Amino acid sequence: MNNLVENLPFMKSKRLAFSLVAILILALMVPLFNQPYYTKLIARVCVFAIAAVSLDLIVGFAGMVSLGHAAFFGIGVYCAGILAQFGITSIGLVVPIALVVALVIGGVIGSISLRTSGLYFIFITLAFSQMIFFVAQGLRMFGGDDGFRLPGPTIWFDGISLSQPRVLAYTMIVTLLMVIFVTSRLMSSNFGQVIVASRDNPRKIRSLGIRPYPYQLLLFMISASICALGGVGFANLNEYVSPASISWVQSGEFLFMVILGSAGTIIGPVLGAAAFVCLEQLLSSWTDYWMFYLGIILMLRVIFLKSGLLGLLTRRSQ
């Protein structure tokens, strides 16, 4: 166990660990103040952070840039919506179903996409997510292009549902913590190290007797599942189900969060998601062209911050 803690990237710096604990305490306190706007903001950060961490597994650790991850986010959103349409709203059913659907579709998309690499991988993942986007758009009975109002929130027990900002926020915080824990363990295991080695030198890992494909496929499926978790949260956050959650713009935003935070670090994308949501709220209240400023910020990050926002928090102590 000791060994594990040392291996988690965010435990190598005391300053970072301290900052993270402070952020977590803050996040846990906010919902207590009965300000639904800020409570939902926390939930929004967690929803996007879950998606960003899942994308980081593929982009950062496996070294393959996917521009179609919103497909799995959307699967989570639509699972929550469609199941609610049929009266299934228990979290004990919605979440496992969303996980399995994303796992299976992730398996199909991954098994084909992973036969390519580099630029082709970017395009094929984009193409698959566009296919899923248009399928969702074509679902007339489920709102088609406009989407539909979430018929009912996902519920824990009678009277405790994700439509209550506080319940939603705490549920998403706990889910995010679990995702961070599980992915950290996964990436510090033999499996995770094979993934990293395959990224560093695919030729060498083959010559040692390991074919990267089955490892990468399993990782892709796990990543898809985790992303769908975020999607279930997103449907409850907006109380709305829309094809926009599958759009390539959404995929691009996930990628933005991963890069802003620092890819291949798990905690970096969490910081990236937090920064993205805050910037989105601040800038969009100030100007309609907030995307423009977001672009400038990403440029500054690429030019000046070698290891992203995470680097800002670890720099001095290393």
Add this chain to the structure above:
Amino acid sequence: MSSNLLLEIVDLIKTFGAILVTNKVSLNVKPGELHALIGPNGAGKSTLINQITGELDANEGSIWFDGQMVNAMSISHRAQIGISRAYQVPQLFSSMTVSAHLNMAQIAKNHLGFQMWNPSVIHEGLSESLEMILSKVGLLHLANHPSSELAHGEKRQLEMAICLSSSPKLLILDEPLAGLGPSESAQMIELIRSLKGAYGILLVEHDMEAVFSLADRVSVLVNGEIISSGSVEFIQNDELVKAAYLGDELEAH
């Protein structure tokens, strides 16, 4: 094939378009034997090695390893049954430490890659046997260094250590002396000498002095064809070899 051969290549043919790069090559390595493959640049040595390891498919002919025909096997499968290659340009995992490379070779060898929950052995120290390998190649003092910070000669040594960590039966050494200084070369030659007998070794090398001092047998590849094969003495005195290749090299020494 005869059962006392570790590697046997029979009438191998490989073409790139209209160019014949491997022309009916037959070659074998006995267990514990060091067989050197020499030839001028562009003779097709790397192409031949790539066909043995599986990075290239042969057009015709067969490759037998340890009693199995391996033509249709993938690179990783061939590695699993004991073919290990030290690349001419060391192929390392840039984000990993020296010792992590050896542990990774063991994970591959022992099929432990699908352990997904417990912390990887990669971050732990080395087992006794891996430590011995590392000290044998002279890298023990750098065990915890990132591989990206190693000097060229040290990367070479690590490349050798990785090969040995996967406990192979056949070592394919692709120009292990290229780019090494005189003292590093001498060290590497001693290392290879110490491995003789324990592994079948196919050595591709341009340094004739080293080849002639190490090899049990030498084959000469020119234009994709083996023009001569035999003991060191036989090759040194073969007129055909002298004419095609060795002349300049021998005069140089």
